[in-house]
Amino acid sequence: MYTDKVIDQFQNPRNVGELDNADGVGEVGSPACGDIMKMYLKIEDGVIVDVKFKTFGCGAAVATSSIATEMIKGKTLEEAEKLTNSMVIDELGGLPHEKVHCSVLAEQAIKAAIKDYKSKHGIQE
Amino acid sequence: MYTDKVIDQFQNPRNVGELDNADGVGEVGSPACGDIMKMYLKIEDGVIVDVKFKTFGCGAAVATSSIATEMIKGKTLEEAEKLTNSMVIDELGGLPHEKVHCSVLAEQAIKAAIKDYKSKHGIQE
Amino acid sequence: MQRRYFDYAATTPLDSEVLNEMLPHMKENFGNPSSVYSYGRDARKVIDDSREKVASIIGAQAKEIYFTSGGTESDNWAIKGTAFANKDKGNHIITTTVEHHAVLHTCKYLEKHGYEVTYLPVDEYGLIDLDDLKNSIRENTILITVMFANNEIGTIQPIAEIGKIAKENKVLFHTDAVQALGSVDIDVKDLGVDLMSISGHKIYGPKGIGALYVRKGVKIDNLIHGGAQEKKKRGGTENTPAIAGFAKACEMAQSTLTDQIKQATELRDYMIKGILDSIPEVKLNGHPEKRLPGNVNVSIRYIEGESILLSLDLIGIAASSGSACTSGSLDPSHVLLAIGLSHEIAHGSLRFSIGKYTTKEEVDFVLDKLPGIIQRLRDMSPLYNA
Amino acid sequence: MQRRYFDYAATTPLDSEVLNEMLPHMKENFGNPSSVYSYGRDARKVIDDSREKVASIIGAQAKEIYFTSGGTESDNWAIKGTAFANKDKGNHIITTTVEHHAVLHTCKYLEKHGYEVTYLPVDEYGLIDLDDLKNSIRENTILITVMFANNEIGTIQPIAEIGKIAKENKVLFHTDAVQALGSVDIDVKDLGVDLMSISGHKIYGPKGIGALYVRKGVKIDNLIHGGAQEKKKRGGTENTPAIAGFAKACEMAQSTLTDQIKQATELRDYMIKGILDSIPEVKLNGHPEKRLPGNVNVSIRYIEGESILLSLDLIGIAASSGSACTSGSLDPSHVLLAIGLSHEIAHGSLRFSIGKYTTKEEVDFVLDKLPGIIQRLRDMSPLYNA
Ligand SMILES: Cc1ncc(COP(=O)(O)O)c(C=O)c1O
Ligand SMILES: Cc1ncc(COP(=O)(O)O)c(C=O)c1O
Ligand code: FES
């Protein structure tokens, strides 16, 4: 059901944890729905220099969070904002149909964290 | 489903045929119902000295006709009239539940033949 | 005693390749396909692959195939499921007088629940009249259910034509193809069929498994509610071994279909000719050409079917009969009565069905023995010479 | 990788003795039991004997046992069959909120067809309240359907007491005993049960076979119409191999029942204690004593079930979860919600079910690995330490 890449990201997730001095934090989902993702971004000169995540959710939720952090690390905010869930799915080599919604969460969590950063820094969208 | 005795009576029926000069003939059943039995009796001094049958019907119908003829041959009319289908079934070592009605036919055919004899000879019942 | 089997239309022996396909799923690979762990995922894959295979041999898409416990369940589901789901559109169903009891008794049941059913008559060969069908369609007709091929007399109905009429009149069309599968080339799309019942044990597959083809878009209620199996349309833990076996059987049937048809047809025609030539006062039932390749059905005057079957059984030949005496009930086969046979003649009918293991030697054995058996029984019959 | 199976409540591996019982009927002895010839008669005898065996282990008479395609069909049949057949008496059904979907979805369906259903709530252990039940019975109540033992949390309902209440009120009583069979001593007469569903694949028997016990005299409509099989109450060519296998599995379950209960209960309590002792913030679901001998169900705070299952699967352990994430739907198990768990906690629940092949070593393996897995996932969770 899961690809080897999903399993690898689930078993050895990159960038798990929190950033104490995060510039932007995004949280999406709810425990009632069975999934919550929290993204922490450290941003310097419009570039994501560090990122961490925490996830309550299924294997796919963990794997998409993990790979999404890899995909945006070192990218500019503009680049990171363009990340879509289908890019994440492609990168993972596919997800079962009923797990596609978990990848949407990763996209949303990143967007929420960037928004948080922008609003804190008074940047207009 | 059938006992060995039923099979033997079916395979080697006793007294099959017709009696040209029968003293009593009984026919019961109808082809529409799937079974007809015809009994021919030769009667001397109130005793059944010869009996023949013809049957259109299932294996049980053939076997019950056959054994019934054996059971009444040499018997007085009074004895023959007492023959019941359960006696026939016992003699055959049993019949499947749904074949019990076939044995009733043998009993009825004999009774019909005796009745025919009596009416021809003006004997009151 | 050597046994010679001539009742492939009733059920078939399991092919040993099919059994080999099933065994691993009975033993190691037994997991529940609804589970996430590897045991379950293996089973899920087997079921997905099997669905593909079954779909492909009838020209359907995998997602249009729902596994059931057999032909009877499929028939019940197709009819009750569409009847209940389309109640708002109407309550009239059209079927025929020669359907299998799985269809007929379901229709009778629906009649008790406010549905109206038209039972189309058939001609002496067992064929319905297409004009009759057209004339029976009303405003409130929701379903036409006509069997593909008859299980007793083998007659094959004009399915493509019925499909066209159904489509023109926007009525759903179900066909019971339990007997046709593996004996006729079937393409549901070409035939214009909306729902189709098939079964495993008639094609050398396992018992207790079948499928219902439901064309995408057809509205149907569940018959068996439960878990999320079969896209929530049929509950119950999936019978993975049987599903795998059914798919294998379908695959095998399809890959040898042309040869099978040829071989069975030759043996069938040889057997029919042999019986008609050697026994007087015998009549073939069903259509001479539009019939299943393996079906031989004859009526033998003056004698009764069960006693013939019993005589055959005693020398190792297994056949079947339309006589009610085989089941102990009163009325002989409704199919034989529907084609116009009298009760008496219907009682004396025999079906030999030929399958892939049938040999010419076996047929010759029957042809050799049957006349003597018939004569012996006729000599006992009060109707013969009478 | 060695696989350790802890999902016996989902399905069980086929016992090899059961398979041996089935094989002859798949190969040589494949005949249709409705036929008169010897192939068929052999099959008929197997079915008759099997019916005796299944009946005897639940205290029923052979003629009260009807074979079906499994537990789901039995549940559907029991409920729809009695509901339709007793429509003149009323249209009210009583069930519980913790039933299997085979029962719940059937009840929901009947609600759409003019029936009224009361869903009795349960307490924190999953037990219904008998006074509640009594108070729910009305003039027009025709059926009470309460499961024997719950498939998720293992809780065993007071069946004999329910049977008494049903009888006093002249209401039919059906119980889904799919999980109870082989794990609890069952006597339908003592328990006052009118209808009972059982299934083969939960007791090391084949998939695709089950039975419905219908007490003599109970009025029930057919669910699957067709031929004269099963005394005309359930059509379809009999699945002789599966019937023979089911009977063998019943027999084996019965003959080792006391030992099995003892062995499973010991392992279960050892496992529950092991988990509760080694992992903080874990809670046992279901009743501490009135529970199936093989059922372990725990809720683990802060993390989600599917990710635990996946972690377990990667080291070869097969278990199950009440999390909706395992199926991709939104709501977690209705049973866990019914016993009062929050969505969040319900999502973090795990079921280990123990069977006759489970060893202490396997349990120790789980107890050894589980704490590390939980900790790793908790460390990733935004809810933990939060
Ligand atoms: C309590 C209960 N009822 C019914 C069923 C359905 O049984 P089956 O899978 O045989 O259809 C199950 C198992 O899935 C069950 O655990
Ligand atoms: C035409 C037809 N329909 C339906 C059935 C029922 O199929 P099953 O035995 O798989 O329930 C049969 C065979 O018995 C059949 O020949
Ligand atoms: S988090 Fe629930 S399905 Fe992925």
Ligand code: FES
């Ligand atoms: S003659 Fe018809 S059942 Fe015996």
